[in-house]
Amino acid sequence: MPSKKLKIQIMSPNLLEKDDLVLGEQLIKQWRIPVNHPLQLVFGSFQQTVRVVPLARFDGIRVSQELAEKMGVLARSVLRLTFRPHSSTLQLGPLIGVLISRDLPGSLERPFGPITMFCKELVNACQHQGVYVYFFTPDHIGTSSSNLSAWVYGDGWKQIQVPAADVFYNRLTSRKLENKPSVQHFLKEVKSRYRSHFFNEKFLDKTEVFDALGRDAAVSRYLPESHLFRNFLTLKTMCAKHPVVFLKPIRGSLGKGIIRISKLEGGSYQTLTAQVGGTRRQVYPSLAKLYSSLSGKMKTTRYQIQQGLTLIQADRRPVDFRALVQKNRAGKWNVTSIVARTAGSQHFVSNLARGGSLSTVKEAIGRSSLPAGIKGKIALRLRKAALDIAQGVDAQIPAHFGELGIDLALDSTGRIWLLEVNSKPSKNDNTPIGGNKIRPSVKQVVEYARYLSGF
Incomplete structure (x- = not known):
């Protein structure tokens, strides 16, 4: 069924009955919408019986103030409308809810801290496509999944009551927040009760990703040898096979806590540990001594042990590549961008934070x-690898993802390797260009939400 972008006009109570909805005569004839007949209005989880009133030479929607407040819609919003005759339903939308980690209610200029610019850019992209978006944190989730408090943008940021969305986009940056019982309960409720879609619904662990992709013949060729780091035997076996190995925290991000282990002449071993101020170097007379130094860390952190790669270098610094892969308007994976990341002078990891x-x-x-x-x-080969890996994640991991940050490496022979898959690619790294320009990566989020919601 086609949808049409229409601007919302909110009428004061004495000008329009609370359950009346005014549409243009031409649209009513074109879509054969019954007038003066009860129809169901749907907006996310919100439903109400309304009566359509025709108006000549009009190309918008007029609703009562009471109805607009129930829907959580602001004046002058642009929304899509579709009519489903078999169920006598007028559906407005799509409605997107973005779940973020925290807000700063006292700072109306930057209520979401460093991701405020990204959120505003998403608002602009939604307005352009006739989509309504709100932002909420785990603290906004109450006892009812059908209604919650959230941030919207009108003439500035404000908090209002909104219904559950058609599509939820998970931008939580903390596993602790994501695993809160209230968040998990909300996720299950909106999926089962309102058939809401919830994408990027969970963090990925390195072991989970490498074990799953190892089962996929199309992807396994990109995988360096990688295991869950369990004991001294694992370390000894990997160091015997590879001149360099890496220990990566299974749940790490931004390059935190990565340890590079290499054998030196004379049988001693060196570790380089990624830290905020640079790289910490330590030397051990034997592998056993090195292992005993790690045993304390292993009590609190689980590591993946991975074959070290001889990465290509630019200006004598290692280079890797971050591909942003997103699902598009047709629900298919698409490479939005690939950038090269060169390590800083004091680091062996390439993250911007380092x-x-x-x-x-x-x-x-x-x-x-x-x-x-x-x-x-x-x-071209990097793009193909990124798409292969995204499709492998979809096929092998039972969760819904709409965008992935895929870190790739090239060794000195030109072979492509997978370093990491991130289900919460940073929105701080690439600063929005400012003005009303909308980056392709932001536009793609909105288009995928439209695909999921049927608009």
Whole structure:
């Protein structure tokens, strides 16, 4: 069924009956909408019986103030409308709810801290496409899943009551918040009661990803040897096979706590640990001594042990690549962007939080020592690898994802390797361009939400 973008006009009580909805005569004829006949109005989880009133030469929607407040809709909002004759239903939407970690009610200029610009950009993208978006935290979730307090943007940010959304986008940046019983209960409720879609519904652990993708023949060729780090035997076996191994916290992010282990001449071993101020280097006379130094950390942190790779370098610094892969208007995976990340001078990891820098793939490849014959095809091969891996995640991991940050590496022979898959790619790394310009990555979130909701 087609949908049409219409601007909402909110009428004062004495100008319109509370359950009346005014539409243009032309649209009513085109869609054969019954007038003066009870119809069901649906907006997210909100439902109410309304009567349609025709108006000549009008191309919008007029609703009463009472009805607008029940729906949580602001004046001058642009929404899509569709009519489903078989169920006598007028549906407005789509309605997107974005679940974020925290808000700052006392700071109306930046109520969401460093992601406020991203949230405003998402609002602009939604207005452009006739979609309504609100933002809420776990603290906004109450006893009823059908109604919650949330932030919307009109003439500035404000909090109002809104219904459960058609589509929820999980932007929580903490596993602790995501695993709160109230959040998990809400997630189950909106899915079962209102058939809401909930994408990027969970964090991914490194072991889960590598074990799952190892079962996928199309993806396993991108995987360095990787195991859950359990004991000394695992460490000894991996160090015997590979000159360099990495220990990565299973639930780590931003390169925190990654340990690089390499064998030195004379049989001693060196560790480099990624820290905020730089890299901490330690040397151990034997692998057994190194292992005993790790045993304290292993009590609180679970690690993945991974084959070390000889990454390509630009200006003598290791380079890797972050692909943002998102589902599009047709529900298919699409590579939105790939950037090269070069490690900072005091670090062996490339995260921006650790002093890394961004460049285009072409620039980084151009500055690398890869053979000239390989360089020209790298960008296409990286895109293919990112798509293969995203499709593998969908096929092998039982959860709903709409966007993934996929970290890839190239070794000195030009072979592509998977480093990590992130289900909550940062919205702080790439600053919005400002003005009313909307980045493709933000537009894609809205288009995928439209696909899920049928608008």
